[in-house]
Amino acid sequence: MRRILYIVGGLILILILLGTAGRFMGWFGGGSDGVGVQAEAAEERTITQVVTAFGRAQPEVEVTISPDVAGEIVELNVREGAHVSRGDLLLRLRPDNYQAQLERNEAEVAQARANLSEREADSLQTRQEYNRQRQLYEREVIPQSEFEAAESAYNQAVARLQAARYQVQSAMATLRDAREQLEKTNIYAPMSGTVSKLDVELGERVVGTSQMEGTEMMRIARLEQMEMEVDINENDVVNVSPGDTARVEIDAYPDRSFRGAVTEIANSARVSGEGTQEQVTNFPVKIRLLDAHNEDAGTVMTGPEGGIATEEDATPNTPAPVIRPGMSGAVDISTQTVENAVSVPIQAVTVRNVNDDNSTSQRRSSEAMRRVVFVADGDTARVREVDTGIADDAFIEVQAGLEPGQQVVTGPYSAVSRELEDGMAITIEEPQGPGRRTASR
Incomplete structure (x- = not known):
């Protein structure tokens, strides 16, 4: 009896293992359910392409004061942060x-x-x-x-x-x-503004620019109009144009954002790590701050073209912030906007070889790869080659190959990027948890 029990138990265990493996491999029992995926309908949305960069605040106009002659400072009439008018005596050298x-x-x-x-x-x-x-x-x-x-x-x-x-x-x-x-032993203010930087003290000796580079004694800036200078990668700067609007966030004011406009794009690049694998090529871009700031410096609100902004542009009952030179922040530049664009989530678009039904095509170069999406046709995934346009942080424009309302497979990533094939059976599942995306934007 004991031997019979061992034999029966072993047969039951083998049947359980075979059943589990058969169900997992799709031999029987649920094989028609297909790959579990999430799907979302393609919709018409307004897509705005954004270029993000980081930089520091600086005055639009700032003048460096250096002496033309050498000597000892015997009179210093300003301090850092002081306001001066054009023609004021800043300091005097021993004559x-x-x-x-x-x-x-x-x-x-x-x-x-x-x-x-x-x-x-x-x-x-x-x-x-x-x-x-x-x-x-x-x-x-x-x-x-x-x-x-x-x-x-x-x-x-x-x-x-x-x-x-x-x-x-x-x-x-x-x-x-x-x-x-x-x-020239008397140094006068070349313009009205604020002493944004003071590098010398009374009694200090300075070197004139006629002899060599010269000593930088101070800087005078017009703090009533600040700008952000950011470095934008060479791949993104081609999308940026003068006049593009921007949203500026200053680290010192995490709860505020400022309107901005691109005023200048450098023609020459800044290259770091030149000649190494870490070489980076960036172009300096300047963004003028359009919202009110630095009211103590005589600031007026400026509109997109530099004129006075309207009252509705202001934040009521909120004091204008003080933005000092050197403050760091991030800039989101809106480079292009397309309205009523047929769009899908970015993760729905992948790159495949649309002719990957034979080994020869699988060995083609990356130039043969095409952008595709998988359309949910009932319980079957159908591959569709698409032409894409601009993208924001969540959606990408589909210019051709897809119609509004078609269900597009959006996840999981492993299924979209590797597992799914044209004609494969799928099961549409609902997204779980707080990361579920809404159908409209």
Whole structure:
């Protein structure tokens, strides 16, 4: 009996294993259910293509102040954050050396002028002597050699007189340069604005730009109009155009977003890691902030074209934020919008070789691959080749190959990208959990 029980138990176990394997392999019992998938209807939506980039805030206009001459700062009239007007005295360098040089040049001018007067007298005297000798020579009273000697002396006197005049001009030019050097010890504000950066202190020595690069002493900026400068990859910058609208988020104001507009796209790229596998090519793009900010700097609200924005553009009862140079943030640039576009979720589109029914076509290059979707035809998946257009963060435009209302397989990813084949049986399941997508947008 014990042997019979062992044999019966072994047969039952084998039958259970065969039944489980047969059901899993689709030999019997539920094989007609097919692959479980999720599906969603293709719908007409408004698709906006967005390019996202990161960067920092900066003033639209900012001037770097460097001295033209070297010296010690003996007077500093501003502090960082102070507002200045055009023509205000910002600082003064010690003028002693330049004052002494000016006095030396004034003395040189006086000496050159005295020398010119002396040469003028010599020229007058030699001219008179030359005229007398010429008259005597014409009367054949003196020999030719004496006349030629008088003529040569006169020519020399004229040359010395001309040289004296040039010396006066040179001394005057040197004097003017000395005056300018002395005047440059006083540094004035080239425009009205705010001292956004101050890098020097009273008593510090600075180097002039006439000698080398020069010391950057401070920066003056117009903080009433800020912009974001972001780096956009070379693959995305071709989609960006001046005037494109943007949404700007500043890290310091996580609960706010600002309207922006693209004002400038660089022609030259910034290349990092050049010559390595990590080489990245980006193009700087500037986005003007259109919403009110930095009211203490005299800000007015600006519209898309730089004019005054309308009242409905403002956020009521919300103080304008203070955006400082260097604040980091993200920018979403709306590059293109298509209305009433037939669209499907991005994950519904995959790349397949539409002629993969033989081994030869499977060995084709990537150029033979096509974008396709799988349409749910009842309980059967049908492959459809599609032409796609722009995409946003959730949907992609289908320009050809699909009609609104057709059910398109959207998941799971493994089924869409690898498992599904044309004509394969499927079972449409409802998405589970909070990630379920709504049918309309």
